[in-house]
Amino acid sequence: MAGKFEVYEDKGGKWRFRLKASNGEVIATSQGYSSKASAKNGVDSVRRHAAEADIVEVPKED
Template identity: 45%
Template sequence: MAGQFEIFTDAESNVRFRLLAADGTVLAVSRAFDDKRQAANGIMAVRECAGTGLIRVVRSNPWTGQHASRNASPSPASHRRRHLPAV
């Protein structure tokens, strides 16, 4: 059985959706939407992007939220992104 999306209303009365695995494990929870139609559009966007989305590993710095760089202006080579294949 494939996973499924559930649209629900959270404790603050916002509409959200969650992606569940076949065993019921919550894999992802969306941002808040104003109504069910917007949540459904969000699900459609996830469906469209998920199959072709690349995986990117991001290192974060707890102070800035970004990877710290030693150089004030990093070279273009340091901005190369490594994309991992979806499994």
């Protein structure tokens, strides 16, 4: 089974999405959005951009 995106309303009334691996582990969570449609647009954006995204190592802050 493939992973899945879940769109949900949090306790504060914001819409969020999380990406779950096939084993049910949450591997990514979103910011809060003001509407369900905006959260779904966030999912679409991740789907479009993740495959081509670079992996960048960020130096440790002092």
